[in-house]
Amino acid sequence: MIRPTEVEPRDGYRVWLRYSDGAAGEIDLYYLAGRGVFEAWNDPACFAKVRIAPSGGVAWGEDIELCPDALYMQLTGKSVEAAT
Numbered sequence: 001m002i003r004p005t006e007v008e009p010r011d012g013y014r015v016w017l018r019y020s021d022g023a024a025g026e027i028d029l030y031y032l033a034g035r036g037v038f039e040a041w042n043d044p045a046c047f048a049k050v051r052i053a054p055s056g057g058v059a060w061g062e063d064i065e066l067c068p069d070a071l072y073m074q075l076t077g078k079s080v081e082a083a084t
Contacts, residue, residue: 001020001080002019002020002021002023002072002080003019003020003052003056003068004017004018004019004020004052004056004058004068004071004072005018005019005020005052006018006024006052007050007051007052007058008050009047009048009049009050010026012028012030013028013029013030013032013033013041013047014026014027014028014029014030015027015029015050015058017058017071017075019072019075023072023075023076024075025075027071027074027075029066037063037064038064040060040061040063040064041060046060046061047060049061053065056068058071
């Protein structure tokens with residue numbers, strides 16, 4: 001199963017991700033910022049605390065977690081199933 005192995009915060013609500021298949025790059029999450037639970041990102045210190053959750057999702061604290069498969073599709077343009 002393809003999962004994120006590294007994540008780093010970047011300016012402008014972007015994250016850099018590397019996946020277990022070697023795919024890597026930046027994903028722009030600006031379209032989520034300031035909406036609902038993503039209001040927490042208005043504090044730059046919160047956004048900087050991005051991590052890979054035990055479930056494999058990309059997470060900030062306990063309340064925000066993004067699906068690793070959806071992020072993979074956004075990064076590569078292909079589904080996880082197509083990549084395996």
